[in-house]
Amino acid sequence: MESAAEPAADASAERGEISRSRSVCETVKGSHRYTVKGYSLAKGMGAGKYMASDTFSVGGYEWAVYVYPDGKNPEDNSLYVSVFIALASDGTDVRALFELTLLDQSGKGKHKVHSHFDRALESGPYTLKYRGSMWGYKRFYRRTSLETSDYLKDDCLIMNCTVGVVRSRVETPRQFTISVPPPDMGNCLEGLLKSGIGSDIVFVVGDETFRAHKLILAARSPVFKAQFFGLIGNPDMDKIVVKDVEPPVFKAMLFYIYSDVLPDVHELTGSVSMATSTNMVQHLLAAADRYGLERLKLLCEAKLCEEVTADTVASTMALAEQHQCAHLKSVCLKFTAARENLGVVLQTEGFEHLEQACPSLLSDLLAIVAVVDDDPCPNRKRNISSNIGLNLLDGIDSTGRRMRRRL
Known part of the structure; x- marks a missing residue:
């Protein structure tokens, strides 16, 4: 629903401006599956006596399912099983919709459904006045019919109970909005790697060279940290010859260090072959283990699991x-x-x-x-x-x- 201020009551209206708001009614739904095992042993406990499920939370309130094996009312002479959903926490005038479903255990899917949701437009939500208020059926199912039906199997009953708590809120248009872009630190650092600006270390890998930044490498890899700034490290070194790692693999590792993203292996190798991709990732995993890049190692493991x-x-x-x-x-x-x-x-x-x-x-x-x-x-x-x-x-x-x- 919408409400508008009277034009004469607001100076903004004289300028042709109209304030707006909207009331929104909605349901917060939740379900609970309740199983009664040993149904035959519960018979005979007496009319008005019930078994209760564990409490479950929906819409900020606690709820419970009550099953009366001999019925809720003595005048029914234990001819019916009664089932109710009860408000199990403090609350005043809690408005809610309910659904009770007795599951068909034959596999035919012919469940017995009692739904308040379907009748919401006719009668509206049910109002529970206080803790202990209930919605349900005194004559949920005739006992003789239930005990010969597919709803009872291995002396067990299973019910799904759904509660939809009604809530209302008022929405007003936001006067100002500021669009905030997603984080792009990885892109910035990747650009720094590609440009080589401020680089202070050169890696010679085979017949290729790669420029990088010792502080970034040390922040990401414990091996580089020890090599540059450890007790026996050398912060003044400006060149490292890397052996036993192929240039494309070292390049991929540097890309990950700066971007925190597993590189596109097909793009790096120039091949769409699955075998080439797997081989590349295998070598990248070995390099990740060598330089203590645990997350990259896990990313490689996950990729290899997919490509086995x-x-x-x-x-x-x-x-x-x-x-x-x-x-x-x-x-x-x-x-x-x-x-x-x-x-x-x-x-x-x-x-x-x-x-x-x-x-x-x-x-x-x-x-x-x-x-x-x-x-x-x-x-x-x-x-x-x-x-x-x-x-x-x-x-x-x-x-x-x-x-x-x-x-």
Whole structure:
């Protein structure tokens, strides 16, 4: 609804200006699932006696569900089950809408729904005057019908209870608004890296050089901090030759240090190949571990989890073992042990390298294969994975030396 000031009552109206406001009525909804287990044992407790759910919060008030197995009113002679939703906290004239749903446990979806929401336009919300006020049904369901229905299964009843508390508020137009742009520190620092302004350190990586800023590197990496400003560090050094890291990988790492964003690997490599992307991220993870960039390491782990394939899983698994990436290792082991993947992975060059570089992983893989092979069906033949498991064991002797593997 809208209200407008009288023109003669306000000087602004004389200038043709009209003030505006709006009242908004809305519901704050919440639901609670209440289960009555052992329904038959609750019978006979007497009319007017109830079982109550735990309280649940909706719209700033506490609520509870009351179930009367023998009915709320003695005059009904225990012919009906009564169900109510009650206000369980202090409140005065709380206006709300309600819905009680008795769940069909046969899987047919024929739930019994009593909804006040559908009748809101006819009668409006129900008003609860005080703590303990209730809305519901004295004759929610005839007991004899309930006990032979699909709503009762394994001596258990399940109900969904929904409450919509009505609230009203007044909205007035904001006189002034200021648009604030999102943070762009990463973009600013990325620009600083690209321009080289104020750089005080040069990295020589292969046949490429990269200019950077020691203070920014030290703030982001504990390794660089110790190298430049630690007890045995040298704050005056102006050049570092980096070995065992490829230029594109070092460039990607610098991009992350300045922007806090995982770089677009396809853009850096100029390739859309998944294998190229995986290889790049694998090397970036190793660099992140080397320089103590834990978040970058996790970002690389997540990316490798998304890109795991039969061709790359062995090299990724070896990488995870080498750099203590427990979750990534687990993902690779489970992928490899899957029946549809195991035979293919065993034939890859990456797996042959894995046998030589990380023989301990074969024991971990065999343990996972054993779990996958533990089929609860007694009539299922269990020779495929078991034989592969024996082949894995034959691949390494007790001293860790490579042996001829039978396939």
